[in-house]
Amino acid sequence: MDQETLKRNVMSALAGVVHPHTGEDIVSAGHVHNLEVDAEGNIRFAVLLRPEDPGALVREARSAAEAVEGVSGVKVNVQLPQAGKAGPSEVSPSGRGPAAGSGGGGLRPGSVPAPTPAPGLLSEVDHVVAVSSGKGGVGKSMVATNLATALAREGLRVGLLDADIYGPNIPRMFGETRRPQVTGEKGKEMIEPLEAHGVRLMSLGFLLEDEQPAIMRGPLIAGILKQFLEQVNWGPLDVLVVDMPPGTGDAQLSLVQTIDVHGAVMVSTSQAVSTGDVRRGVKMFERVNTPVLGVVENMAGEIFGEGGAETMAREMGLPFLGRIPLDVAVRRAGDAGTPTVLSQPDSPAGLALAQVAARVFEGLRRESVTGPASGTGSPA
Template identity: 40%
Template sequence: MTADLIKQALSNVRYPGFSRDIVSFGLLKDIQISSGHTRVLIEVQTKDPDVPEKIFKDCHAALAEIPDLGEITVDIEIKDPPGQSAGPADTTGTSSIPGVKKIIAVGSGKGGVGKSTVAANLAVALAKTGAKVGLCDCDLYGPSVAMMFGSDERPMANDRDEIIPIEVDGIKLMSMGFLLEERSPVIVRGPMATRYTQQFLRQVEWGELDYLILDLPPGTGDIQLTIVQTVAVDGAVIVTTPQEVALIDARKAVSMFAKVNVRILGLIENMAWFECDHGTRYPIFGEGGGKREAEHLKVPLLAQIPIELPVRESGDQGRPIVGTPDAPSAAAEALRDAAQKIAGSLTS
């Protein structure tokens, strides 16, 4: 059928900045075929004019490959992202989760750069200032928040069928790790991953929070776009290591957030160096890459976090390093300083 051919062709059109196509994201709303005329309707939530323009051109290019479609019309309906007004000056919006004042996404283009460790410690650091903080582990396939906070509790539900988050040291937590046994893998495809992510954001009893931190999975795929289409994110923090292979993917993450109008609060360079007992610093993963990238992108460098054994140990023991002030730690100080900068940038 011609409609199936059109849908198949449009499934090759990627959402700008993401790895997934517009059909699987559910942006294709209608296909109309009449004598000598074909019309498709696409719905996009964005304030970036480059996004619908790119989709428009790519759709026309894809449909041009199908013979006998006649005149082709691609109509793109543009809507404001969730929680954002139509005013031209409003580019960050306010939270669309009742009771939550600020939503902060912690992302990375590449896995293994310590993003979850950073997210957990930022949550603790912000809570230590007296703020009410929640941490949502949006990495469905590799959840680690449960281990990092040393909890194996199972969430309950309230009388409104909302999930009651686990609370550790005053921080409200939600993670797939609380719902599954330790050895159970998460085997879900795109639509189901989208549904779980939406439930974590909208069907959890977060209550009154000053900050909700979202620990994103690596990459620029389904879950990231689901988040920015479900809630209005106030800012994003990008975690990278100094090496070029990580910086390449960090640039993709920055580009992704820019395309969906999410403000970049800054970069955190993790694993910046290792300092041995006699004081010599060894830049194991390269030197100054995060700083140079922040300058290139014209965003703040929030912290350079050294490699320290206590950071790994505290995470494995379920006690993020900034919450264990027993021993001095340069990494903990850097993370506390980053948390202060983030809080300050969100109030300025």
Template identity: 45%
Template sequence: MPTAEQLRMLVSNVVEPFTERPLGDLNMIRDTFVNGTDARVRIELPTPAYPDSKKLEALIRQRIQFAAPELQPRIEIQSTVRGKDTGGRIGLNIHNVIAVGSGKGGVGKSTVAAALACGLHSFGCRVGLMDADVYGPSIPHMMNADGRPGAQEVTDDQGNKMMRMEPIDANGVKLMSMGFFIEQGQSVVWRGPMLHKALTQFLKDTQWGELDYLIIDLPPGTGDVSLTLAQQVGLAGAVVVCTPQQVALLDAIKAVDMYQKVNVPILGFVENMTGEIFGRGGVQKVAQELKIPFLGEIPLNACIREYGDRGQMMQMLLEENPAREDLRRVCQNVAMQVFRELVKSPTGPVLEIL
């Protein structure tokens, strides 16, 4: 009969199917236990949005069955989101900050950002959503959130008192938007430097609490905002949203170039509005050429616009509809890509302040 340590060795060689690395290397074995033929393996998934835990469980079972057929293993699966925790630099307790960007407006960036936040929440992750698109904040409407965030006095580790803004709760997602501070019908004109300062300040001054993922909906085409975030907060990576049209693709390629220049890992491309009108597959092809992960396609479907218009993004991820499975898959792919980046370089990119 193998010992618990031998069982651990056995399981640590099982190859995790989505990163193609051994479980031992990925630090995914919490503990093992053997008592007679009774055995237990506890596995810790890197995210509740893990794509297929049944498949992983079957691989572990096979391995044990093959090497120690006398064992009756129980396989327990739990999950904990890990991250580079770079937000700690400005006092945030957020494991992964994910920027959603694009080269161009109108490609569905806010829709994807909100769907990511709602989808990851629906898998059981702790999620925040920050609307940084000060030119056209649309997240509050899509998430059916309004009102003005309250203020709360908090005390930091050194005993300093400070005021923090309370994010608005939207179906369990913590939401913050500059839109909450703008009167109806008013438009804002922010100059670059103001925008940088405001964004970091906004992030810092919000009482996010502990989050697994914070999704940031970036304003279109602004490289300097990404740079500021990368320097001051640290990003787990950026998701680039693109439609299959040629012009949108060219803009997306520019966005990729910009992220690479500022050392932000590109989590991948999402093809939005796939279908008869704009075409299909163009984004995946470009992703392959640029050696960038492809995170999935989202069909052009009126139901997506309708859920957004009604402020029901969370319902879109929960109810049966033609877009739900594609949206959930994008969420899973993003979460796994964040994990792959973490495995590749466990600490945040160090950027010199320019």
């Protein structure tokens, strides 16, 4: 079947998806944009999702497209309406935008606009997984470090991007003090990731001369992230793990708007403040159609309690990925630059972290077969 025919068939399949609130089909209602079809039958399109639209719209659009004969793969990019002070208008050809200043137009008023992830960006990377939380200091970087290392130990090609530009701690956790090389001709320079414990690494911590005031970095978040995705020579990877900064703000949004994130891993302690923040984080990822692969409970034990994050995961219908005990050896491993899954693979924490890695990879594989089905996953 030629590409034009396939494209037409996909369009008419999408026109069969009806918006549950308005009864209008999503094509006529202007939700579908930028449909592209390649020679292999891979299709890609954007779905405009306003705050009042159900996230299920995206899932239904994806299923409709997947069901078309001749389609071999489907990528859906979620577009959020532009916030009031949007940049270049690349969001929606129909020019739909929220009422400026209404405060209700975007996910977060004033957040970055929502471009469609560039086709081809990270095209050699099979899976991108973001490690996130609501609260700071709960062990995201520790989990990201061990997740990446454990997957690399299994023979996968793994990268780890430190997206925490305020407090990059990936260099310390990997014991890396080298500086990355810049290669390529002038104007097309690429930064080479550093490789440690079998993982390809990039962090602002490798590039900063000395501690630059955090306030200067704030407005640069989206730009730096984008550069780390576009100008770092990641090469072919099975998994790129992204260690997110705390919170559910601009960094999370700019990431999901720059590349297709295949899943988020949420880290929480057992405490209510932490699980509450994770709930908000989960909603944010679901809102932008990023599947949440599950919840890791960290620092379990007498001090922070135990079981709170697992209960929350169950209540939200999310897979529970494992419980990591609070163990001083974990902190020491972090400080010494050798991840626990390598330095103490048979310790309770080492075993739990390896299990988390296995379940995450299983979840990624399932997502790539079935497409996003957030909130309905079953524990591995």
